[in-house]
Amino acid sequence: MTRPRTVPVRGGRRRHELASFLRSRRERITPEEVGMPSGSRRRTPGLRREEVAQLAGVGVTWYTWLEQGRPINASAQVLDAVARTLRLDAAEREHLYRLADVPQPPPATDETHALPQDMRTILDNLDPLPAALLNARSDVLSWNQAFAALFPGMVNTPAAERNAVWFVFTTPPCCNPILNLEEQAPEQVAIFRYRYSRHLHEPEWQEFVQRLCKASPEFARLWATHDVAPPRPCDKVFRYPAVGDVATRSTNLEVTALPGARLVVYTPVDDESRERIAWLRDHPEATAPDHRH
Numbered sequence: 084m085t086r087p088r089t090v091p092v093r094g095g096r097r098r099h100e101l102a103s104f105l106r107s108r109r110e111r112i113t114p115e116e117v118g119m120p121s122g123s124r125r126r127t128p129g130l131r132r133e134e135v136a137q138l139a140g141v142g143v144t145w146y147t148w149l150e151q152g153r154p155i156n157a158s159a160q161v162l163d164a165v166a167r168t169l170r171l172d173a174a175e176r177e178h179l180y181r182l183a184d185v186p187q188p189p190p191a192t193d194e195t196h197a198l199p200q201d202m203r204t205i206l207d208n209l210d211p212l213p214a215a216l217l218n219a220r221s222d223v224l225s226w227n228q229a230f231a232a233l234f235p236g237m238v239n240t241p242a243a244e245r246n247a248v249w250f251v252f253t254t255p256p257c258c259n260p261i262l263n264l265e266e267q268a269p270e271q272v273a274i275f276r277y278r279y280s281r282h283l284h285e286p287e288w289q290e291f292v293q294r295l296c297k298a299s300p301e302f303a304r305l306w307a308t309h310d311v312a313p314p315r316p317c318d319k320v321f322r323y324p325a326v327g328d329v330a331t332r333s334t335n336l337e338v339t340a341l342p343g344a345r346l347v348v349y350t351p352v353d354d355e356s357r358e359r360i361a362w363l364r365d366h367p368e369a370t371a372p373d374h375r376h
Contacts, residue, residue, distance in 0.1 A: 101182035102152035108169040109135055109150070117168075139164040149183075157183045177342060186284045199340050211361050212348055213331075219278050219343035220288060221247040229360060232367045233260070233321060233329075233349070246291075247347075248275055252299035260370070262320040262328060272305040273312035280311070319349070325369035326359040 110129035114120060117130070117138060130138075136146040141161055148155050149165075162185055166176045180186070206214055206227040213233050215226035223237060223245045231238045236258055237250045251261065251271055261267060282288040296303035314335050321329045331349040338344040351357040363370055 097182050097184065098152035098154065101179075102150055104178065104182060105150045105165075105169070108171065108175070112170060135165070135168055139168040141165070157185055159185055173342075186282075202338065202340070202346075205346070209348060211364050212350060213360065214346060214348045215247075216338065216341075217247060217345055217347055218341075219282065219345075220291060221249075221275065221278075223247055224344070228367075229364045230349075232363045232370055233360070235367065235371050248302075249295060249298075252295060252302040260321040260323060262322040263318070267317065267319060268301060269305055269308075269310065270312060270317060272302060272308075273310040274314050276306070276309070276311045277313055314345075318352070323359075323363060323370055325366070326362055329356045329359050329363075331356065331360075 109132070112129050114130060114134070117134075132147050132150060133143045136143040139146070139161075141164060145155065145161075146165070149157060159180075162179060162183055163176075166179055169175075171179060202216060203225065206216065206225060209229075210227045211229045213227065213230040215230045216224045218224060226234075226238055234250070236254060237245060237247070240250075248271060251259075251264070251268065279288055279292065292306065296306060316335075317333045319331050319333055321331070323329065330352045332352055334348050334350065336346040336348065338346055349360075351360055
């Protein structure tokens with residue numbers, strides 16, 4: 084019989100927590116819930132280790148060692164099978180990956196785009212401040228009316244292409260409202276790489292970077308510098324022919340209800356910019372492009 088391959092011991096406390104966590108999740112599931120006979124000789128509540136292994140399609144020895152907190156390899160695919168068998172919710176699944184020291188794959192699309200009602204209320208009540216909800220990769224998930232007025236070219240694209248970084252680097256100069264792009268572009272790429280470093284093993288992120296490098300020579304050039312910077316407020320100036328320049332400061336607020344998501348709010352830095360945002364919000368046609376590419 085092939086024994087599970089061990090790896091160097093790392094994070095002993097974490098492995099101990101992993102063992103306790105798996106045991107507690109296993110013991111809360113009854114055999115009847117998974118279509119197994121309950122039997123009369125069970126000494127512990129819930130499922131047995133061999134039953135979890137059988138349902139997850141993994142070796143009994145491997146699962147036993149995992150639950151004992153031994154330093155063995157665990158792949159994302161196998162952890163997913165264990166998570167499904169133990170009926171873990173999104174938070175528990177993330178916790179499992181963290182304790183097993185395995186990079187977590189992105190959540191399913193429906194989880195990523197599920198918008199709690201309170202977030203919709205917050206976005207609407209921030210108006211007339213432009214605000215949007217973005218995920219870690221900067222996909223734009225939802226927005227308010229003021230944001231739509233400032234960025235019609237972004238919100239009116241198909242959902243699969245609705246990405247703030249993609250918008251910055253692929254929008255033609257005639258339609259790109261960012262006035263201080265030369266200053267902002269390096270910072271945007273450095274912050275994006277900071278987030279990217281947490282998703283190195285995720286194919287969706289790798290494919291996105293490859294596509295953007297092909298679509299934008301400027302992004303490819305900046306990406307090759309390997310500059311990195313933590314997220315921070317940014318000064319962004321937009322120019323709209325109908326009103327002139329709009330100076331803002333963008334602030335990112337983490338949304339704990341949606342792991343990886345953040346609320347981006349654009350605050351005008353002066354009264355003139357505030358009045359211009361309000362006017363554009365009431366006249367959204369003024370920022371709509373008058374031509375197509």
